[in-house]
Amino acid sequence: MENKVSIGLLGLGVVGSGVINIIQSHQEKLRHQLGAEVEVKRVLVRNLEKARHANIEASVLTLDPEDILNDPEIDVVIEVMGGIEIAKEYILKAFAARKHVISANKDLVAIHGPELHAAAEQNKCDFYYEASVAGGIPILRGITDGLASDRIQRVMGIVNGTTNYILTKMAEEGMSYDAALQEAQELGFAEADPTADVEGLDAARKMAILGRLAFSTPVDLGDVKVSGISKITSEDIKHGNEFGYTMKLIGYADFTNQELDIHVLPTFLSNSHPLATVKNEYNAVYVYGEAVGETMFYGPGAGSLPTATAIVSDLVAVIKNIRLGVSGEQIVHYYFDKELKPASKRFSQYYMRVNVKDEAGVFSQLSKLFHDYEISLKRILQSPKDKNKTAEIIVITHQTSEENFTNLLEKLRKLDAVNEISSYYRVEGDGAE
Numbered sequence: 001m002e003n004k005v006s007i008g009l010l011g012l013g014v015v016g017s018g019v020i021n022i023i024q025s026h027q028e029k030l031r032h033q034l035g036a037e038v039e040v041k042r043v044l045v046r047n048l049e050k051a052r053h054a055n056i057e058a059s060v061l062t063l064d065p066e067d068i069l070n071d072p073e074i075d076v077v078i079e080v081m082g083g084i085e086i087a088k089e090y091i092l093k094a095f096a097a098r099k100h101v102i103s104a105n106k107d108l109v110a111i112h113g114p115e116l117h118a119a120a121e122q123n124k125c126d127f128y129y130e131a132s133v134a135g136g137i138p139i140l141r142g143i144t145d146g147l148a149s150d151r152i153q154r155v156m157g158i159v160n161g162t163t164n165y166i167l168t169k170m171a172e173e174g175m176s177y178d179a180a181l182q183e184a185q186e187l188g189f190a191e192a193d194p195t196a197d198v199e200g201l202d203a204a205r206k207m208a209i210l211g212r213l214a215f216s217t218p219v220d221l222g223d224v225k226v227s228g229i230s231k232i233t234s235e236d237i238k239h240g241n242e243f244g245y246t247m248k249l250i251g252y253a254d255f256t257n258q259e260l261d262i263h264v265l266p267t268f269l270s271n272s273h274p275l276a277t278v279k280n281e282y283n284a285v286y287v288y289g290e291a292v293g294e295t296m297f298y299g300p301g302a303g304s305l306p307t308a309t310a311i312v313s314d315l316v317a318v319i320k321n322i323r324l325g326v327s328g329e330q331i332v333h334y335y336f337d338k339e340l341k342p343a344s345k346r347f348s349q350y351y352m353r354v355n356v357k358d359e360a361g362v363f364s365q366l367s368k369l370f371h372d373y374e375i376s377l378k379r380i381l382q383s384p385k386d387k388n389k390t391a392e393i394i395v396i397t398h399q400t401s402e403e404n405f406t407n408l409l410e411k412l413r414k415l416d417a418v419n420e421i422s423s424y425y426r427v428e429g430d431g432a433e
């Protein structure tokens with residue numbers, strides 16, 4: 001390897017510009033760490049004329065991906081263009097040309113990660129994607145290196161900044177969901193089409209990647225049960241708060257006895273849970289290891305420079321591997337088979353808000369059903385809605401299986417006395433005493 005490493009960058013948007021800025025401004029540190037200069041040799045763009053947030057010579061820009069994929073002097077390709085099929089095609093071509101690849105593309109890795117790793121391994125290439133999960137937080141390396149010696153049992157994450165921003169504004173300023181979403185869009189956190197964020201799909205992709213690395217088992221995106229935040233009301237947030245809980249969109253993955261429970265669901269977290277303190281657009285990943293116990297990794301989940309630090313750290317790892325002659329060792333290995341944990345073994349506490357007729361005997365009908373399904377109540381609040389002779393009952397249950405809770409919901413919906421099950425959410429922890 002020469003004293004210069006040449007990089008090809010696929011894409012020059014917010015993150016790509018950040019990569020160039022970090023490589024340029026940290027050149028001296030990179031040279032000390034690597035004993036080599038890092039040069040961004042070519043950058044693939046869609047428009048040569050567009051103004052850029054990076055100091056880059058016009059001659060470096062190209063519209064032709066082959067200028068990068070066929071250049072024998074380029075050792076490492078950094079994919080920050082997004083999208084799935086074309087990005088996959090370019091990455092597979094890069095591996096075939098024996099180039100190492102770094103990607104920030106969670107959608108691609110969540111769906112095609114196993115195939116891309118196989119191609120990387122076959123060509124003795126590295127494939128790193130630290131930036132794909134929780135932006136600037138070094139969580140993939142935290143799991144694969146920092147906690148390599150432990151058996152990780154559970155990963156819980158706030159891995160979507162947009163939804164965390166919206167929920168924080170709803171909780172702290174009493175904003176409606178729509179107003180908080182609009183503010184997030186005005187500030188540039190939320191996309192014009194916010195579906196992937198607010199419906200939990202973005203978080204599900206990140207959880208699939210985290211699950212594979214944490215548990216060394218093949219997690220498919222389809223294994224992740226998903227529900228988003230678009231139906232959450234300020235009313236539920238307020239009631240949860242009265243009981244000592246904070247609403248968060250939680251990615252949850254648990255692997256015990258080779259049984260996997262993985263989901264992204266709105267969850268009331270006890271205010272004392274470390275993740276409950278994570279506010280605004282920040283991300284955090286809580287990892288519980290058999291030996292280490294509780295750990296939490298906190299930081300910015302997006303943004304030009306935070307995301308670029310993750311990419312350039314991957315670049316440092318790739319270049320060190322080249323120098324040591326150990327390229328091609330993949331960061332994920334599937335040592336364990338997995339079964340999806342059945343609903344009868346998935347346990348949680350639940351919050352439920354039910355609208356009922358305000359008549360004698362209604363509560364006893366409800367409590368009989370709770371008894372039938374062996375669901376014990378931890379907290380109860382009832383408020384009459386006098387105008388229309390209805391009442392709202394809000395409960396928090398003790399731990400119960402998802403199977404029992406689902407069966408209870410089905411029976412409750414059939415009761416004449418129940419007008420509506422307005423909402424229900426998972427609950428973690430004890431809330432206020």
Ligand code: HSE
Pocket residue numbers: 159160161162163189197202301302
């Ligand atoms: N849209 C993501 C978020 C950032 O809101 O966290 C990129 O993964």
